[in-house]
Amino acid sequence: MPNKRTLSEAGIVSESASNASANVNTDNRADNSGPVEPYTSYFEAHSVLVALKNTYSEDSVLIAGRRALLTAKTTTLPGAVQQVAVRLVAQLCAHPVIDSVRAICGLVDALNAADESVRCEIYQTLATLHELKGIFASVPIPAETKIVLDAAILSDLNHSQHRLRCSSLAILPMVKPQDRHAIAVDVFDIVCKYTTDAHPKVRQTALCAILREYMMGVELPVEMYDECVVATKDDFEQVRLVAVELIWAISSAYxxxxxxxxxxxxxxxxxxxxxxxxxxxxxxxxxxxxxxxxxxxxxxxxxxxxxxxxxxxxxxxxxxxxxxFVPRGGHSSGYRGRNTGVRGGKSRGFIPTPQGDADVESEEFRxxxxxxxxxxxxxxxxxxxxxxxxxxxxxxxxxxxxxxxxxxxxxxxxxxxxxxxxxVRLCAIRALVAIGERALIRLTDEQLSIALSAMKDSSHIMREGIYAFLAVSTLTKSDCLAQLMAAFKVSLDKHSEDQMPIYRVLEALGRNHSEMIDSAFVRSLLGISEHYLSREARIDDIIYAGNVILIFNTSRTNRQRLASVLPDYVYNHLPYLRDKYRDCLPGNVAESVPERLGFVRQMLERPHVDKSVARLSLEACQRLASASFASIQEALTLVCIAHNNPLLFAGDGRSSRVESSEATLKRHIKGFDQLGQDIKEIDMSVHHSRQAVVHYARIVSDMLRAQQLADNMLQRSAILELTSSIMYGSYEIEARTLGLDLDSRLSLVYTRLFAHACWINAHQMSQYDPRLVEKIHEVFVQRIRRMESLAQGRSASISELISLAQHVREHTVAQQGIQQFVVRFKPLLFAPATGRCQRASARISKTAVARRTIEFNHLFPLNLQMHASLAWVAHQHNVLVTVSLPTQTVVSFRPPVGTLKPLSPMHWQLEWDSVPVSLPLGSGESTAVTLSVALQQRADSPWSDAFIVRSDSVPVTYKLEAYYKAMAGNAMRYVNVKIVDEGYSVSLNPVEFRPVSSAHTRA
Incomplete structure (x- = not known):
């Protein structure tokens, strides 16, 4: 694949233009530079559009913008060249050095003389700029430009070409003024007029414009309902799609x-x-x-x-x-009733139809x-x-x-x-489980037969879904319960991995069917005879254990009534079964044991097993964890304000103080982690907020360690590893935690500035290409300026940041200033609101495919399954599925449309059955890959942050061309944050499949 061309290679910056722009002031650079010429070919303009994505030179951007506007106004050029120039203007407006008002005025001036295709491109560009930057709402556009634009739009609304009518109609609501609650009357009348246009694309655009305004909070008039109903009968599919959405929008408002x-x-x-x-x-x-x-x-x-x-x-x-009902007398004279003159009451007004005789004289209508x-x-x-x-x-x-x-x-x-x-079957099962969780479902005999047939499915996920459905159901008679128990026995014999799901179903069935589980049913279930002594069952029999779970989950009154039927060996087995299947038997099971078996009752009343005592232990753990978390916050606060002491930097006191702070933080974090799971079980929202603070405390611990090693260049690899952990940890907190306030985000941005400074300080920049060093420092200066603006917006005065900014000289930073910043760095306090934050997570459902070795043809790609439940993920387009290959490389895939379904707000279900994996292996080379789920977080400073996260050391031979090549990769602009604590591995065995030779071939 050829490398992308830079702006200098694409011919954007000529030598004369560069020399002219180098001698003028930065603020007036666009006005004082020399004359430029328009682009003369499509390839020239398009190559600039491609190369523009890989540059940060302000001179190049300004000159490219002037040439693009000049090309858009030049009517003698082909329309394709003008269109790509207009797209280039839209790309350039995203750069901060480009004056958006001047670019918009230039595009509006080019409207009058441009042809239809170019005008369409200009309208689409203006609409895109409004969606990205809100140009018609926030940018002060001159009144003359607005008048020219309004006149052009109104004129193009009546154009014979439908594409031009669509483009002008789409931008009309953006240009015209509107309030928060209603569309301007004239704009609404104009847009509604085109819902009946002769071309379907125009009708679709008009309805989409109205729907877009509704999604932005604008109230739609109820009179539009009739027009939307008419649009549902349109011949064009897209028109009907938008009309259905509008009908729901209007009905929900009125x-x-x-x-x-x-x-x-x-x-x-x-x-x-x-x-x-x-x-x-x-x-x-x-x-x-x-x-x-x-x-x-x-x-x-x-x-x-x-x-x-x-x-x-x-x-x-x-x-x-x-x-x-309607009387027919007004429509036919002499009407005397439906059955008048009819023998036996049979009507004469029937017409035979395929659905049956239709009564045309009926007094009712639909x-x-x-x-x-x-x-x-x-x-x-x-x-x-x-x-x-x-x-x-x-x-x-x-x-x-x-x-x-x-x-x-x-x-x-x-x-x-x-x-x-x-x-579809899984979707139906989930629907029934959701219904049954609100009110138990009463199953008929026919419905139970269908469920038992579905229980024979080969898919482990399908069977677990059926078990969950049966757990929220009730049966009509005891024969159905016996039939269900026989089906469970067959399923346990065939699928041993279904043991615990079936036991959970039996626990629920016992609670829901206490009246059915009587003496006769228990004798039949356990094989107990009324006349002979029963043979003791094996304690390790899984069928027998399931029967006991069903019986002892009934009501306490029913268990006491069954005491005269159950043999003593069943009660003797209870302590073992209760300890082995702890969550399947009730906590008060000891109350159902007869008094003659006092020893068994004592065994069942042990304090460390009883659930009431367990609950008390959880509360005690919560108190201990709260105290441990308070210690973490106290230690973190002392670390964040410790550098205010001027004696901290005197002599050897700095190292000892930093080492003491690091050891204190690590000790408190270790104690909190031991109790973190208990907090998670009690209060999830508080757990999420505390988890973010503890994660930040780990980052601070790494920062203190990096400061301790800052002067020792022999520990360069350790510094780079700590820097990588700090940078990735800050992105992980920001990507996974929802509800962070602005002060907490400021602390994370400041943390990344420290990591960047440590990474530069660990490299001796004198050994590298001067142009590469200049680019590295330029990115670092941009990060400093961004941090200054954020701190100024929050009214925060950071002495270390002010001292670092004093060492900035144009686009470089003195090495001494970076080193002092690393040594004297003081982290900002991170304290998000408790109970407000939610932490993104994913739980992978390990399918049956993931539990065995997969054999596949090594000559073809392999498709793996990924089924996971995602919680607290705000944007589904940030979700990635990562595959760790045996070559230590990680490949990311974006799930296709339809594989990620919403369950509830910010909760998703990922079901992707064809994750592509390519392994260059030969036959017989067994290996394993690991699948995980990650969120894509955009990096503050592309290229540099990706290098830091990967813990890479820049090679001495690294050149500026390699810098541009690395910048061209999409992976350098994002940081992938895993939201799964531990992915699951799949064992792979590549083999070569050969077709079986037939008798004719052997002959």
Whole structure:
């Protein structure tokens, strides 16, 4: 792959332009530089656009901006050259040295003489700049420019080319003034007029513009509802998609607004919320799979819908409560009733149809022709699994809000266990578990048979889902419970890894079916005879242990009643089973032991096992952990203010004081870590805030160690390792912790400044290319200036930072100043609000594939599975799946669309079954790879932070060309922060698969 060209190689900076710009003031550089020429070819302009991403030269950026604006205004050039020049202006406006107002005015001036394609590009560029920088709201644009832009937009709205109408229509709401609550009346009227345009793209753009304003907090008028309903019947798929979103938006803003329905001179009124629900239910029968999926998804957003409409979604026949009566006398003379003149009461007005005889003389009509009739039935029976998934998700959301709807949805969701798609079956199981957690599901015989059939699935995840569903269910009779116990026995014999999930189900079944577990059932379950002495069961029999768990999780009254049936050996086994399966037996199980077995009762009442005593021990651990955390905060506060003592830097006192502070922090952190898990079980939110502080304390400990080794250049490798830990730890806290205040973020940025200074101090810059040294110092100076602006914004006076800034000379920093900053550095206090922070995490579900060695053809890529639950992740586009290869390299992959599904706000479910892994191995070379989940955090200073995190030492032969090449890589701009405590490894055995030779081949 060829290297990307730099700006100097692309021809942006000519020698005369560079000399001219070097002798002028920086603030007036764009005005006093020499004349420039426009780009004359597409390749020249595009090469500049590519090379611009790899430079930070202000002179080059200014000259490139002038040439791009001049090219956009030159009408004699081809349209393609002008378009790429306009895109170049948009890229340049992101640079701080470019005057955005001047660039916008230049683009607006180029509108009048440009052709249609260039005007479209200008409108799109202005829209992009407004989304990124809010130019029409925050940048003071001259009034003349606004007038010219408004006139051009209004003129292009009537242009014959639809692309130009779309571009001008999209930017119109951005240019016109608007308040926080409503769109300007003239803008709304103009945009609504184009919702009925002849071209579908224009109609889509108009509806998208209105939807975008709604998403920004603008209130939509209720009168627009009728136009959106008409748009749902549009021939263009994208128009229907946006119309469905707008219908939901308007209905959520005006749920109680009355909608009048007139038919056969009879009118009725329903709520706008109910009417919108019916309209979107009608979209479930759309011809487009994308529209059907979106409609099914939006149905779950509706709240407080009338129960009669919710019930109608599970029936294809329109119910009587959705019919209205109308007398027929006004339409046909001589009408005397439905059965007048009919023998036996049989009507004469029937017409045979495929669905049955239709009564055309009936006095009732349907209030809504199709509406919500069988909407979810159609969604669950759709041929595409995406639609079925969306229907199940919406059923789950509506079931949580309505108990009656949940009871009707169970039968349909259980039927989905027979679906051909694994993903749909898992989605149906999760929906039923969510419904059962609110109210236990009562299973019929047919539903139990379907669940038992699904229990035979080969997928471990599927079986665990069925177990979770049975744990929130109740059975109708004892025969069903016996049938379920027989199925559990077969599953345990076939899948030994399902032992603990089945035991948890048996624990729940025992609590939910105390009345069914009577003497007859227990005798049949344990094989106890009424006439003969029973043979003692083996204590290590897993089937017998499951039966005991089921029996002793019933109510205390039922256990006391069964004492006359159970043999003594069952009670003798209880202490062993309770200690082995600690979470499967209740804490008061000792109360059900007969008095004659006093020794067994004493064994079950041991203090270290009883849950009440365990709870007290957790509270004691919480008190100890709180005291330990207070010690960490106290030690951290002393470290952050210790450098105020001028005697600290005198003689050998500095090393001893730093070493003492480091040892104190480490001792408190170690004591807190021993009790951290107990705090996590008691209060998760407090645990997250404390965990962030403890993590910062570890970073401070590393900083104190780095200060101790700062003068010893023989410990260069140790310094680089500590620097890497400090830099990565600061990014990890910022990426994983949600809810940090501005002061805490300032402390992390200041920490990265120290790490950067240590990294420079560990390198002898005199040995490297002077141009490379200049670039390294330039990046460091930018970081200093950024830290100064942040500190000034928070009104923080940092003496060490002020002293370091005094050693800055243009784009370099004196080595003496960097060394003094490292030695005298004092970290800022990090104290986020307790209970406010949440920490991002991921829990990987180890599938059955990950539990054995995988054999694959070494000549082809390998696809692995990654199933994980993500918690407190704000942006899904930052999630990465990392694979650690045997070559000590880490490869990152972004999960494709559809593999990351939202469960609740900031909680996601990752289900990716095809993570690509390429291993250059030969046949028989067994190895292993490790999969993990990470968040992508943008680095404050690209290239330098990536080098520091990787603990790299810059080679002496490193040149400026290598610097540019490294900057071109996307991996140098981000830091990947793992959110999994420990990834899971997969053993791989590459083999060569050869086709079996046939008899004809052997012959």
């Amino acid at each position: 749920p109680e607004y009355p909608v009048v329905i007139q038919k056969y001179k009879v009118s009725d009124s329903i709520r706008l919320l109910d009417d919108a629900f019916v309209k979107i239910c009608d979209m479930v029968n759309d011809s487009s799979v994308v529209v059907r999926q979106r409609a099914c998804t939006i149905l779950g957003r509706f709240k407080n819908v009338d129960n009669k409409f919710l019930s109608q979604t599970f029936s294809k026949q329109v119910m009587s409560n959705l019919r209205r 209030l809504l022709d199709s509406g919500a009739a069988g909407a979810f039935v159609h969604g669950l029976e759709d041929e595409y699994q995406e639609v079925r998934d969306a229907a199940i998700e919406s059923i789950t959301e509506l079931s949580i809000a309505s108990t009656g709807f949940a009871a009707k949805s169970v039968d349909f969701l259980v039927d989905m266990f027979n679906d051909s798609s694994d993903r």
